[in-house]
Amino acid sequence: MEKEPAGIAMTTGNGIGIRNERSLHAALKQWYALPEDRFEVPLEGFVIDLVRGEQLVEIQTRNFTAIRPKLQALLAQYRVHLLHPITLEKWVVQVDKKGTQTLSRRKSPAKGCLTDLFEELVRLPELINHENFTMEFPLIQEEEVRCKDGKGSKHRKRESLRDRRLVRVVETQVFQSNLDFLQFLPPSLPQPFSNKCLAEATRLPLHRCRQITYCLRKMDAIVVTGKRGNELLYEW
Template identity: 75%
Template sequence: MGSGEQETASAEGNGIGLQNERSLHAGIKQWYALPGDKFEVPLSTFVIDLVRGTQLVEIQTRNFTAIRGKLKALLQSHKVHLLHPVTAEKWVVQVDRSGNKVLSRRKSPFRGNLTDVFEELVRLPELLLQENFTFEVLYIKEEEVRCRDGKGSKHRKRESIKDRRLVEVVETIRFNSPADFMRFLPPTLPRPFSNKDLAHALQLPLHRCRQITYCLRKMETITVAGKKVNELLFQIAAEPGKEACSPIS
């Protein structure tokens, strides 16, 4: 076997370089993997990122819409664990047009928040109602590789994002059921509460709080209690044997 073939075999054995993965996806897979795990396993019409015993593990760095159908199909007869990174800290690496030479590396002022996960979670919150589905957020430090090629967005001054690389996993937060998402509702919230109340309590933009309450409603952990003027009011869903908090009349 030649050196090129050895490199290919090694990459396949480590689960890297398959399915045209970007570096962040491959890096998370390597960080999560344990001895005995299997990579890129064909199953029906799908390819599973990682299989650990009877559990299927999928890694999605963004665009949950693209994986929604796959997850729904797999959950009919399998246990599925979804991994998703949220960026805590970012380094921006500038490369030349060939991508082979690093021109600079600087720390970005960007700071992510765990609530950023709702940007994607709004695409499939009802899946958390299924017992076979678990979800894990990886709070990470990453490198974002950019090139000044004039093809990127205006707010990045036409810099294209060429790759994302995992630097470190800072923390992991696992959600086994909808009840685990109640951590996003501070105990100081009025009962019932509005999206504006939640935005004030969490110091978050209103659009993010709307995403949070939408997801919690789909997970059946909160319900609509009524309206105050044009604002929806929410209450904690009743637990078995308990009554929900009373809405404002």
């Protein structure tokens, strides 16, 4: 029998849905779970999404800033695996104000890719160097449930975001060390290179390339070797 992490208490039932979580979070938990896993386990003043043997699994659909203190506290004693979904394709579902009737469903023209992970990773890149920490990025299709109630953001034309639903996990990518993130630097990239060089080689927006190099620097996967004008130069 596997040894349980010290201080972990088992909850009754399967625990799914104990907290007020959105559908995407709950669906990802069920997608990842194995029969012997335990859900919503209280530990060190926190509630852990899923416990598998001696490993703690946390699912964070957005806002790494919110989970950073929790991860830092747990990593001192436990192995932690963080799941964060990356949306490749999305369908926008409009519902009535009660949320009981679907009014329309359309496919969003926006397309995602694995490099979108850096949008959140910039909030905790150095944690990948901790020996107890690993990350996983399921690439998904999802439905975004909205309501035209005038209460949402200007970006969504004042439509409230009611829920996010998992349609399908297309594939998943696991990162166990800082060197795993070097896959985002093309072999053709010159050494040293700038963010503009990276943008030309990958055809990614410059702001995304800045996020990539910031994260790789913080996790000690690349180093700054000089400047060319106002541009920093990097090597790995």
